[in-house]
Amino acid sequence: MSRRLRLIQLLMAVAALYVLPACHAAHSRLRAGAQNPDQIFIALRAAAHKNDAGRALELAAQIPDYPVPSYLDYFTIKPRLFDASGRARLDAPDAPVLAFLKKYAGTAIADRMRNDYLLVLGARRAWRDFEAHYPQFALDDDPQVKCYALIPRAMRGEDIAQKAHALLRIAPKKYGEGCTDLVMTLAQQGQFAPEDVWPYLRFAYEMGEIAIGNRMAAALGAQQPDSEYLSLAASQPARLLERIQPDTHPSEAQLALLAVARLARTSPGEAAQAFSRIAPQLPPPLRAAGWGGIAWRAALEQMPDALGWYRLSKDAQLSNTALEWRIRTALLAGDWPMVRWAIESMPDSLRTQSAWVYWYGRALDAASDKERATQSFERIASDFDFYGQLATEALGRTVTLPARVSVTEDEIAPIRALPGFALAQRFYALNLYFEGHREWNWTLRGMNDRQLLAAAEYAKRIQLYHRAINTADRTRVQHDFSLRYLAPLRELTVRYARSTQLGLHWIYGLIRQESRFIMNARSSAGAGGLMQLMPATAQLVARKIGLGTLPSSTVDAADTNILLGTQYLAMMKAQFGGSEALASAAYNAGPARVRRWRAALARPVEGAIFTEAIPFSETRDYVKKVMANMMYYAALFEGRAGSLQNRLGTVAPDIH
Structure with missing residues (x-):
């Protein structure tokens, strides 16, 4: 090799070490500058x-x-x-x-x-x-962390089994490693026997959280089933039910429940048929649990057999969701004694929720136990929500607004200077709502009612309407419902309320629930704008009202979005005979689903019962909140709220 060639190679090596990285760094800086x-x-x-x-x-x-x-x-x-x-x-x-x-x-x-x-x-x-x-963990809102926190206490010999049971009733998808480790520890410490572990494994299988259930199986000790059987229970439940002998070993009986739970997810009727063959071989508690799990899935599909299967679930250890649907199934059937029994069978953490306090009062009233019914209604009548409004009416009162409390400029000034609010605004400007909400809500901690109202008023002034509503919602004794139920874009909304002949209170009640007045709101499903319209729905409505195909960039603009949203809501109202509750449900879930839910009714039911028994949890919650919002907007706009029961009306089976 010549000396010159060796020199060229050396220069190339130097370039590789210094020049090329420098060029790459410069390119990176240029790219970053873009x-x-x-x-x-x-x-x-x-x-x-x-x-x-x-x-x-x-x-x-x-x-x-x-x-x-x-x-x-x-x-x-x-x-x-x-x-x-x-x-x-x-x-x-x-x-x-x-x-x-x-x-x-x-x-x-x-x-x-x-x-x-x-x-x-x-x-x-x-x-x-x-x-x-x-x-030092101030929020303490992570179920996994709560589970972990119980483990060292158990290891020191502290009896925490009941605390663990209360915590583990949360949805299995939130268990993570913390809660499965807690189950393992309690089994090792002798605080959980296998019969304590199996129900949580079953809940996980019912919810489709197979990996979590299988991890939990390690806590069963001598009853831990073969991995092949667990795999069959999860993926081929009918095949497993043909192979096992439930009366030969405790694990075989419990595996049967896992398989039945999995089968019920796709076919409650097939699961019931298979379970009826093996149920006589099971001890009564497991037999009841099997029927309860099947009944829950049947209730979600609005099968008429669900009520009968639920009747067989007495004393069963069921998931919270299955327990709630036992009540809803009884409500649809008008079986008030069963409603009462089902609520009394719930754990305290559920029974004290406002929904079940209200329906328990109704069950007591149906049994002519007026005194205790009144006590039940009184417990929640002061709550500013759907059930508080229904309880107020059950007591013979009208829903009214609390006295308005106003704050002064001197109270707003120090709020404006809080750094957490400035940081939240920065995040909102970047559409980082998760971080914005975290900073805003953290800053609210420890505030009294007047400070909260000052913060809400400040949020309104800077047009963070969603934070104004959220913040005003937090007051406990002093309230300003003009902040809780803001009505921005009033001229625009009034115009479309008149053109569609929809109640202004309804439109605002729906927008408050859909977007909290976030102008550029975008859901994970792709719905956009103040009225959260799906792109296909927006274009369908635009064509129906003669606008043709709209540029997608215009659909989320406030004027267009409210125009299309109110037109669609009016279409839903017309389809459902003027029912605001059914139209609201259709706006959220689609009219085909609402017609299907109506068609499954065995008899006419109160609108409140129909709403309570909507199979989609999102839609069920949505309708309740829209209807409750309407009441307060009506009180603000018209001076009187009217009757929620009358607005909900009666829902009859759809015979078409």
């Missing part, structure tokens, strides 16, 4: 959400002086605590977390970091550190 810092920050947030630590560090390095340093730091540390599947890393670094908690002590994002760190400490079973940090 994005503004906010765009990079949003990308950083997405990387942190995916727990992509490398990408998060790369993005954070591009905006070192970003004006929200706490979140910049959080988004780079958090992905190092969890893997891509969201499981806590046992080798997660402690030093950056501890430094972060010290540096940003007292902030909302520090509390979020402590939540994350507690999950890591719990997964490590580092109980000394966990118990040092747990009392």
Whole structure:
């Protein structure tokens, strides 16, 4: 090789070491320059959400002086605590977390970091550190962390079985590793016997959380079934039911319930047929549990046999959802004694919820126990919600607005200066509503009613209508319902209320529930604008009213969105005989579903009962809130709310 060639190769090697990386860095800076810092920050947030630590560090390095340093730091540390599947890393670094908690002590994002760190400490079973940090977790709203918090107490010999049972009644999808570890620990400590574990495994299978159920199976000890049987129960339940002998071993009987639960998810009738063959071989509690699980799935499909199967579920340990549907099934049948029995059979955590307090009062009233019925209604009549309104009417009173409390400029001024509100506004400007809500709500902690009203008034003035409503909703004694039930864009909304002959109170009640007046609201399903119209629905309505096909960019604009939304609502009202409740349900779930729900009715029922028994939980909650909103808007606009029972009316079976 010549000397000249060797020199060229040497120069190329030097270039590779120095020049090319410099060019690459310059290219990266140029590429970064094409994005503004906010765009990079949003990308950083997405990387942190995916727990992509490398990408998060790369993005954070591009905006070192970003004006929200706490979140910049959080988004780079958090992905190092969890893997891509969201499981806590046992080798997660402690030093950056501890430094972060010290540096940003007292902030909302520090509390979020402590939540994350507690999950890591719990997964490590580092109980000394966990118990040092747990009392400082202000929100304490993570079920997994709550489960982890019980484990060291159990290990010290404290009897926490009842606390665990109360906690484990939450939906299995929220169990995570914390709650499955709690079950394992209680089994090891002798506080849970296999018969305590099996129901939670069954609840997981009922909800489709197979992996969680299978992890929990390890706590069954000698009753732990073969993995092949668990696999069959999950994927081929009918085949398993043909193979096992439920009367030969406790695990065989429990496996039968798992298989029946899985089969009922797709075919309650087939599950009932299969279960009827093996039910006589089971002890009464398991027999009742099997029928209860089948009845729940049948109730969701509005099968007439659901009530009879529920009658066979007495004394069964059922999931919270199955217990609630036992009441709804009895309501649809008009069986008030069963409604009463079903509510009395609930755990306290459910029985004290306003829905079941109201229906319990109705059951007592149906039994002519007027005194106790009145006591039940009185318990919730002061609640500003659907059931509070119904209870008020059941007591013979009318729904009215509480006295309005106004705040002064001197009370609003210090609120305006709170840094948490400024940070929330920054996030809202970036459409980062999760972070915005976290900062706003954290700032509200500890405020009295007058401070909350001042914060709500401030939010209204800066047109954060959703925060004005949310904040005013929090007051306990002093209230301003003109803030709870804001009515922006009044001239526009009045115009379309008149053109569609819809009640103004109804339109506002629906918008308040749909978007909380967030102008650019966008749902995970793709619905947009104030009235949350799906793109296909918006175009359908536009064509029906002669506008042709609209550019998608215009559909979410306030004027167009309210025009199309009110027109669609008017169409739903016409389809459902003028019923505001049914039209509201159709607006949310689609008219075909509402017609199907009506067709399944065996008899005419109160609108309140029909609403309570809507199979879709989202739609059920939606209709209740829209109808309750309407009442208060009517009181604000017209001076009187009218009757919620009358608005709900009676719903008859759809014979078409």
